[in-house]
Amino acid sequence: MFRRYIEGVETTTPTPMSGRKAQAARNDHVILEAARAVFVADPGAPISAVAERAGVGISALYRRYPGKEDLLRKLCSDGLKLYIAEAEMALADEGDPWAAFTEFMRRVVDADIHSLTINLAGTFAPTEDLHRDSTHASELAERVFERTREAGALRPGLTVVDVAMIFDQLAAVRLGDEARTSRIRHRYLALLLDAMHLTSAGPLPGPAPDAEELNRRWTVR
Numbered sequence: 001m002f003r004r005y006i007e008g009v010e011t012t013t014p015t016p017m018s019g020r021k022a023q024a025a026r027n028d029h030v031i032l033e034a035a036r037a038v039f040v041a042d043p044g045a046p047i048s049a050v051a052e053r054a055g056v057g058i059s060a061l062y063r064r065y066p067g068k069e070d071l072l073r074k075l076c077s078d079g080l081k082l083y084i085a086e087a088e089m090a091l092a093d094e095g096d097p098w099a100a101f102t103e104f105m106r107r108v109v110d111a112d113i114h115s116l117t118i119n120l121a122g123t124f125a126p127t128e129d130l131h132r133d134s135t136h137a138s139e140l141a142e143r144v145f146e147r148t149r150e151a152g153a154l155r156p157g158l159t160v161v162d163v164a165m166i167f168d169q170l171a172a173v174r175l176g177d178e179a180r181t182s183r184i185r186h187r188y189l190a191l192l193l194d195a196m197h198l199t200s201a202g203p204l205p206g207p208a209p210d211a212e213e214l215n216r217r218w219t220v221r
Contacts, residue, residue, distance in 0.1 A: 087140035098153035114171035121217040
């Protein structure tokens with residue numbers, strides 16, 4: 001690592017990688033992008049389909065990921081870390097809590113994190129690291145939600161688990177290409193945000209799901 005200064009702020013920049021390491025990093029990125037596309041479309045697809053889509057030899061893929069479950073864990077781990085980063089960004093926003101909440105929702109939808117949840121939950125055994133990151137993500141989401149609720153910006157009866165289910169519902173929307181899908185998701189997100197912000201609304205029917213019900217989805221089928 002080497003350090004630099006921008007307008008008096010010290011920052012760090014990664015030391016450039018060697019040619020071989022840079023190539024390995026590029027290959028890993030290509031493999032993960034291919035794995036996401038393949039397994040979101042078909043969780044039952046073989047690992048050979050990932051190698052084919054990535055344009056790498058199966059031996060090169062196995063050197064990095066010994067099995068399909070290793071790839072699935074990596075995809076979900078990266079998704080959780082991205083969700084954590086988005087929640088932390090929302091909590092760092094000291095402006096209007098509702099504005100921070102809506103931007104958080106939009107960024108998570110753009111990142112398409114919950115496509116991993118609705119397609120991959122129950123297809124592999126999570127590790128302790130994944131459980132830990134999942135717990136941390138849930139705690140941060142709760143803080144974002146509670147800050148918004150305490151500001152009087154959420155309709156009565158709404159829970160943080162409702163928010164998780166809304167993300168899942170939006171991730172299930174797939175029409176046309178990626179650009180069209182994104183526009184449609186944001187159309188329905190706008191409608192849902194209006195409903196969530198309707199503080200004068202009456203009680204919601206039925207009890208909200210609880211965290212145990214959500215977590216049950218990750219039990220291997």
